[in-house]
Amino acid sequence: xxxxxxxxxxxxxxxxxxxxxxxxxxxxxxxxxxxxxxxxxxxxxxxxxxxxxxxxxxxxxxxxxxxxxxxxxxxxxxxxxx
Numbered sequence: 168x169x170x171x172x173x174x175x176x177x178x179x180x181x182x183x184x185x186x187x188x189x190x191x192x193x194x195x196x197x198x199x200x201x202x203x204x205x206x207x208x209x210x211x212x213x214x215x216x217x218x219x220x221x222x223x224x225x226x227x228x229x230x231x232x233x234x235x236x237x238x239x240x241x242x243x244x245x246x247x248x249x
Contacts, residue, residue, distance in 0.1 A: 173228075181224035185211050 168175045170188040178184045187204040189196045226232065 177224060177228060181221045183220045183224075184208075 168186050168188060170190055175186045175188060178186050185204060185208040187197065187200055189200075
């Protein structure tokens with residue numbers, strides 16, 4: 168996943184998985200990091216416990232909250248206060 172991806176931040180914050188980060192101009196990073204990253208993933212999967220996931224981290228990205236933010240920005244861009 169690109170190192171600046173919002174999804175990577177959510178996965179990290181929620182502790183719900185392992186992210187292999189790369190940069191758009193340095194795809195060799197994937198080749199270099201994949202073996203250890205895959206090992207990290209296998210260890211994570213082996214010890215996975217859904218109770219350990221920080222589910223609150225997903226709340227900011229729920230459809231309800233994204234719609235609320237979008238509505239606010241649309242109202243603000245039209246000159247109306249929300």
